[in-house]
Amino acid sequence: MIGGIDPNDGAALTDSVTAINTALTTLQRLGRSDQADTLIADVDPSSAYAVIAADLDHSEDWKLTAYARRYATVMADLARRLTSAAATGSTQDQDDAARVYGIKGLPGDVASLAISRRDAGDRVAAIDLVARPDQLGDLLVDAIRMATTYWRMHSLSRPSNLATTPQPMRSPRRIPTE
Amino acid sequence: MGEHRRMTAVDIKAAWSVAALKPAALSALQSYEIAAAATGQTNIGRWSVGR
Numbered sequence: 001m002i003g004g005i006d007p008n009d010g011a012a013l014t015d016s017v018t019a020i021n022t023a024l025t026t027l028q029r030l031g032r033s034d035q036a037d038t039l040i041a042d043v044d045p046s047s048a049y050a051v052i053a054a055d056l057d058h059s060e061d062w063k064l065t066a067y068a069r070r071y072a073t074v075m076a077d078l079a080r081r082l083t084s085a086a087a088t089g090s091t092q093d094q095d096d097a098a099r100v101y102g103i104k105g106l107p108g109d110v111a112s113l114a115i116s117r118r119d120a121g122d123r124v125a126a127i128d129l130v131a132r133p134d135q136l137g138d139l140l141v142d143a144i145r146m147a148t149t150y151w152r153m154h155s156l157s158r159p160s161n162l163a164t165t166p167q168p169m170r171s172p173r174r175i176p177t178e
Numbered sequence: 179m180g181e182h183r184r185m186t187a188v189d190i191k192a193a194w195s196v197a198a199l200k201p202a203a204l205s206a207l208q209s210y211e212i213a214a215a216a217t218g219q220t221n222i223g224r225w226s227v228g229r
Contacts, residue, residue, distance in 0.1 A: 013209040024192045033192065040195045049201045061220035067201045068215035074199055 016075040023082035030089045039081045045074045 027036045052066045098104040103113040120143075127135045204212055 013213050017209065020196055028189065028192070036192055037195065043199070045199060064203060064215050064220045065218050067203045068212045071200060071204055071212060072216050078199070
């Protein structure tokens with residue numbers, strides 16, 4: 001304790017500063033620094049400080065108290081705004097990533113889903129549709145077989161929009177030749 | 179071992195903007211001193227020896 005003041009008295013303000021720094025780091029990582037700048041500018045207390053500075057009716061001690069109250073309020077407000085923006089940004093970032101990987105809306109581990117989705121795409125891309133169009137059908141049959149096994153293992157019902165039996169493939173796309 | 183991250187220009191800009199929110203009258207005070215000042219204790223940092 002220094003000069004009769006308990007350092008823990010500043011916990012709320014310290015918490016605000018910590019929350020601000022954490023949120024700023026998150027927003028910078030998400031590439032949303034401009035949003036952080038806007039929020040900081042929005043809470044600009046300079047006009048309120050100017051009013052206090054121009055006050056001729058009160059003592060310097062009174063002004064110090066007024067500055068301190070205003071500053072604490074501004075920091076708490078900024079912490080709340082930046083934390084909210086960071087949380088929203090993080091959620092949006094996760095959604096964007098899920099869309100990019102083609103796994104948006106699918107339950108399960110994000111990393112595993114993304115890897116599976118990439119592997120599936122690689123397998124399809126590796127097929128020569130002109131020379132071996134039957135491989136695409138084989139791949140679909142395998143996929144449905146594995147999915148059926150998974151559903152049985154986990155006692156899940158089959159989605160109604162998926163055919164019970166693999167349907168024959170349509171004619172493969174033909175690449176026009178000159 | 180602690181992690182040391184190099185501050186980017188963006189970091190510095192944001193840190194400067196936040197620091198600028200602090201009024202000059204409070205620039206020398208720590209958070210707990212500002213909290214005390216907010217409650218009306220304005221003798222922070224002043225020596226009271228001999229009083």
